Amino acid sequence: MAGRRPNRRAIKRHYSYTSEEAAAVLGVAKGSVRRWLKAGLPHIADQRPFLILGGDLRDFLDKRDKPKQRCGLGEFFCFRCREPKGAAGGLIDYTPRTVLSGQLSAICETCETIMHKNFSASKLGLLERQAAVSFPQGDPRLNEMGIPRRNDHFRKGAKA
Template sequence: MNHRADFRRVKRHRTYTVSELARVTGVHDHTVRVWIKAGLAVLSDARPILISGEEAKRFLAARRVARKRPCGPGRFYCFRCREPREPALGMADYIPFDDTIGNLSALCPVCSTVMNKRASLARLGVVAARMEVAFPMGRTRLNESSDPSLNRDFGKDR
């Protein structure tokens, strides 16, 4: 599951379809779509979706840096800004993968890109001390002092 994308073979002055980029970096098409959701820019108006080699290299290099530089419990790495950011409005959604680990997602306060990171359920208390964590899958909120009227909709666009 942990494919390491090889972006050295991506050519800077070429454009790639999702499938072509998947092939050249050695990942599944699905992974490329996940990258797009995580901030890999596509060339606007193009159908099928096209990605410039330059952007793919930028994105994958930034992603590698992010893995080497943990942001700490209060921040996410924004692939668009290439900076660790605190979540917009101090809010994040937790989607469990299983009983022990899941994904936290939040919006970048600067560019509104969706930022994701893995988080273990055991560490969620540490995270929740720094932001309001919601459970769109239907668990009760960790942060009891949070205002339930703050209903947000940005958890949907995954």
């Protein structure tokens, strides 16, 4: 099953491409390349057909795909801003769903929309180094069920 995401690796940074060539190499419709040009993909416009530098194309596609994929630990994808955003005031709430994972909630630092994301309880320690995490329903790590494995060892030893 071929993904709909263009195959960026086929683009050579030091080549230049016409929009037809770029579309063919990436395996996308010509209309997609036209849309990227309108959206700010740099190109050399003082000749026809104009040329797109491979490096510019790669960078453009990298940047464009990034927001959907990569939020930093303390960042959320804000659906109003349409990009990763930090928590207003560095304030994040953690609501456990299971012993191992839960949901983070915060307010977008830019537009004040409430943002959520799923989060692994094992990363809470890391997150607390960069944000003020609070636990409206209790810190799962203080719940005996949430204490990691080293305690099994302790229990076994205690019983033996």
